[in-house]
Amino acid sequence: MNRALRLFICIAVLATCAFAQTTLNGAGATFPYPIYSKWFNEYHNLHSDIQINYQSIGSGGGIRQVQAGTVDFGATDGPMSDEQISQSKVKVLHVPAVLGAVVPAYNIPGVNAEVKFTPDVLADIFLGKITSWNDARIAKANPGVNFPNQTITVVHRSDGSGTTYIFTDYLSKVSPDWQNVVGKGTSVKWPIGLGGKGNEGVAGSIRQLPGSVGYIELIYALQNKIPFGIVQNSSKNFIKASLDSTTAAAVGVKVPDDFRVSITNPPGKNAYPIASFTWLLVPTNPADAKKGKILKDFLFWMLDSGQGMVEALSYAPLPKEVMEKEKAAIAKMVKP
Amino acid sequence: MPDNVDPMNPPEPLGKLQRSVTAMPPLAQMDQTRKPGQGSAVLQKIRSSQPRSSRIPDATFRVLIALTAVSVFVVVLLVVWELIDKSRLSLHQFGISFFYGHDWDPVNGNFGAMPFIYGTLVSSFLALLLSVPLSIGVAVYITEMCPIRLRAILSFLVELLAAIPSVIYGLWGIFVLAPLLREYVEPFLARTLGWTGFFTGPMYGLGMLAAGIIMAIMVVPVIASITREVMTAVPQNQREAVLALGATRWEMIRMGVLRNARIGIVGGIILGLGRALGETMAVTMVIGNRPEVAKSLFAPGYTMASVIANEFTEATGDLYLSALVEIGLALFIVTLIVNALARLLVWSITGGTPRASA
Numbered sequence: 001m002n003r004a005l006r007l008f009i010c011i012a013v014l015a016t017c018a019f020a021q022t023t024l025n026g027a028g029a030t031f032p033y034p035i036y037s038k039w040f041n042e043y044h045n046l047h048s049d050i051q052i053n054y055q056s057i058g059s060g061g062g063i064r065q066v067q068a069g070t071v072d073f074g075a076t077d078g079p080m081s082d083e084q085i086s087q088s089k090v091k092v093l094h095v096p097a098v099l100g101a102v103v104p105a106y107n108i109p110g111v112n113a114e115v116k117f118t119p120d121v122l123a124d125i126f127l128g129k130i131t132s133w134n135d136a137r138i139a140k141a142n143p144g145v146n147f148p149n150q151t152i153t154v155v156h157r158s159d160g161s162g163t164t165y166i167f168t169d170y171l172s173k174v175s176p177d178w179q180n181v182v183g184k185g186t187s188v189k190w191p192i193g194l195g196g197k198g199n200e201g202v203a204g205s206i207r208q209l210p211g212s213v214g215y216i217e218l219i220y221a222l223q224n225k226i227p228f229g230i231v232q233n234s235s236k237n238f239i240k241a242s243l244d245s246t247t248a249a250a251v252g253v254k255v256p257d258d259f260r261v262s263i264t265n266p267p268g269k270n271a272y273p274i275a276s277f278t279w280l281l282v283p284t285n286p287a288d289a290k291k292g293k294i295l296k297d298f299l300f301w302m303l304d305s306g307q308g309m310v311e312a313l314s315y316a317p318l319p320k321e322v323m324e325k326e327k328a329a330i331a332k333m334v335k336p
Numbered sequence: 337m338p339d340n341v342d343p344m345n346p347p348e349p350l351g352k353l354q355r356s357v358t359a360m361p362p363l364a365q366m367d368q369t370r371k372p373g374q375g376s377a378v379l380q381k382i383r384s385s386q387p388r389s390s391r392i393p394d395a396t397f398r399v400l401i402a403l404t405a406v407s408v409f410v411v412v413l414l415v416v417w418e419l420i421d422k423s424r425l426s427l428h429q430f431g432i433s434f435f436y437g438h439d440w441d442p443v444n445g446n447f448g449a450m451p452f453i454y455g456t457l458v459s460s461f462l463a464l465l466l467s468v469p470l471s472i473g474v475a476v477y478i479t480e481m482c483p484i485r486l487r488a489i490l491s492f493l494v495e496l497l498a499a500i501p502s503v504i505y506g507l508w509g510i511f512v513l514a515p516l517l518r519e520y521v522e523p524f525l526a527r528t529l530g531w532t533g534f535f536t537g538p539m540y541g542l543g544m545l546a547a548g549i550i551m552a553i554m555v556v557p558v559i560a561s562i563t564r565e566v567m568t569a570v571p572q573n574q575r576e577a578v579l580a581l582g583a584t585r586w587e588m589i590r591m592g593v594l595r596n597a598r599i600g601i602v603g604g605i606i607l608g609l610g611r612a613l614g615e616t617m618a619v620t621m622v623i624g625n626r627p628e629v630a631k632s633l634f635a636p637g638y639t640m641a642s643v644i645a646n647e648f649t650e651a652t653g654d655l656y657l658s659a660l661v662e663i664g665l666a667l668f669i670v671t672l673i674v675n676a677l678a679r680l681l682v683w684s685i686t687g688g689t690p691r692a693s694a
Contacts (some may be wrong), residue, residue, distance in 0.1 A: 028648075058649030082653065153540065158642075159623030160442075160650025183443035186650040192635050194542055195625025204510045209518075209540060285520065 021048075024291055027055040028062020028075030028255065031162050031217065032278045035315050036075065039306050043298055058215035059162050063218055063305065066092055066281045072291050074281035077162020078169075078186065079260035084191055094259040095299060095326055096277035098307075099316035101169045101218040101246040103228035103274070105203065108133055109210045110148050115229045116141045116238050119265070119273070122231065123175030125213060126154055127182075128192035133211060141232070148211075155205045155214035158195025160186040166276040167215045174273075192319045215274075218246065221316040233273040234265050241272045246316035249275035253320055257329070275316070284333050292333075299330050365504060397424055407418035416668065424664035425655055432661060441563045442647070447659035449666045451627035455544070456670065460612035462548030468557040468605055468625040472594075474556070475563035480549070480589055491564065498557035506621030509550045514541030514622060518547075522634055540624065545633040547623040551615055555608040562607065566600030567593055598685055606678045618639040640667040 026036075033056035057065075059076040066074030067088040074164040079094055105118055111133075117125075117191040118141050124130045130137065155165045166183040182188050194209075196202035199220040206212045220239050221228045230238045241243050252268035255261050265273045282299065286292035302324055307317045318326075420427070426434060426447060439447020478490050518541030525535040570593050578592035594601070616639075624636020625646065640663050651657045 046540075060648075060650040060652045063652055081652075153538070158620065159646040160648075162650070185443045186652065187442045187647050189439070189441040189443065190626070192628070193644075194540060195638075197620050197625070201621060202512070207541065208510065208514055252605065 022050055024052045024072040026073040027057050027065050027071045028277055029077045029162055030056040035053045035098055035313050045329055077278050078165040081313050091267055092281045093284050095280040095282050096259055097280050098278055098310050099246050099250055099275055100278055101241045101272055101275040102163055102215050103218050103221050103241045105206050105216050105226055105228045106213040107206050108206055113145045117229050118232045119174035122172045142184050150211040153209050153212040154193030155196050155202050155212050156190050156193050158197050169262050170274045171201045171267045222314045231273055233271055236270045239272045243274035243311055243316040245270055246275045250322055251319045303327055387443055413592055420664040423658050423665050425658035426662045442656050445655050451629050452640040452643050454629045457638040459544055459621055461545040461557050463551035463612045466552035471556045471560035472563055474560045475567055476589055478564050479567040493558050494557050500638045502618040505550050505618040509546055509622035514546055517541045533631050534633050537634050540588050540618040542622050542639045543634050547619045550618050550622055551612045553614050555556045558611055559604045559608040562604030563601050570596045602682050614641055
């Protein structure tokens, strides 16, 4: 009898717990998945009645799901286009969450120095116009480095990815040729080269192929200790990508009110030029007011305590002024 | 083994036996030579002991079984309908030119499936070219020449190959196979067979050749284990009869075993081809993922399954998504055509008797 009673109480308590808990579902970009899951986990520890689930199904899927209203929020590495916004059933706010950067990685036999890339050289390598490492233009940017007479093999991402979007967005800005011939997108028609699946596929191919060059996420390079090149920014300074220089990229940029802004090739003196925000897509007028309130609270927390956790996972935190602007925009979201 | 003897109407045992000696009947008919009358006697005994109401469960059973069979049609039809429905935008935009177009440009919205169709067919064909002789050799050794003790171990190892996840094959392809190909195999092929045009151009290691080899390894267990099963099913007296006529061991295997097992072997090859056509992960890791039609096997390629897996998650535009679904439709059609051709091949081997291949 006693035992049965205890069991009953247990079940009752568990059941009320389950009922009291509010679950939010989100889906989207894979690049920020580690920091998002860390945030949602920490937030759940603080508020045990709130559970936020996130599926890293890719930016494209995130945009589609948020457009259709099947998730409470989405996430993307590239901002939604005007067309996508006009098609969307749900009005969304782009909320920058963290910053990421893309770095050139290479495997040149006999060269251990950090290779410097000017924007035009980088574009022409990926366009197939510079085909050998001992090209005069590469040597000019790297005095004192002895490049071998080795054919350049370009390695790019084969899967659609935000990394490709950031990299091609940058090349489109610095090279009119690139803009005309290739353009920007999560997948593009590459003029030359091999495709590797994921950061690990590109990095693996680069390690295997002498004379190869490719692009990978800064986080992946830092965590796996992969050496990478230095890129010249718009102030003609050669900047090595780091968390600081990535944050610096977002400092000098004028951020519009809807936060849909590309920060590649920014004006800042110490800015690393191939960087980007990654955004949360938050419905401004959610169907479920209670969930909207929770999401709003979470976003404020994310911009406060949340930003302190990003560097441990090799993400670059948002600059102060962007954070303030975001807080103002979130506060203005329709009150539940 | 399917028993196509009508229990109500047992065939004449003598006539069947005579035919089997002269014509070497397909495997499905082998069983009939065993005491054909017995089955129906037992059946009649069971029937007489059961009340007539057993017809109701019988009818229910028949309907249920028919429903399971129909469900296959329904699933296939639903798949085709979904593929056509979701690719309507792209079908409308590009029409038939989608299937022979060479351009794949998501930025400007131009889509053509030719490089992917080509890559799928060539890599699968290459895989079969390499794996069929190998797997038949393995099966012949295991069934005919292998010491009994080694037999179990060998069969186990072959089947173990099938249990390895394809992403592991892909990793092995990037880190072991590709360097090996680049350093040794491709330079050798370029030197000796470069004049054919199939082995020219820059050697990356990654490419169509690597994809074909990886898939060949993945397909071997499928073909080898089916071939082994079929060859084991060939009755011992067939072998003894051929040997008694003075055949050598090779002739015995060729005439006594392989000839009888050929339908099963072709069946195994079709299954292997099915696996090769649909293989995604391992291939995309080693094929180079470049949508172009190149004659050289050193050049990178792309397959239909790979491009869907690679680009679907991040595809945003409606036309882009629709084109990817149409690639799925193309894969479906190609699989259908290839399977139909294979079936025709079986029929031609069995001498135009479609029933025997069923």
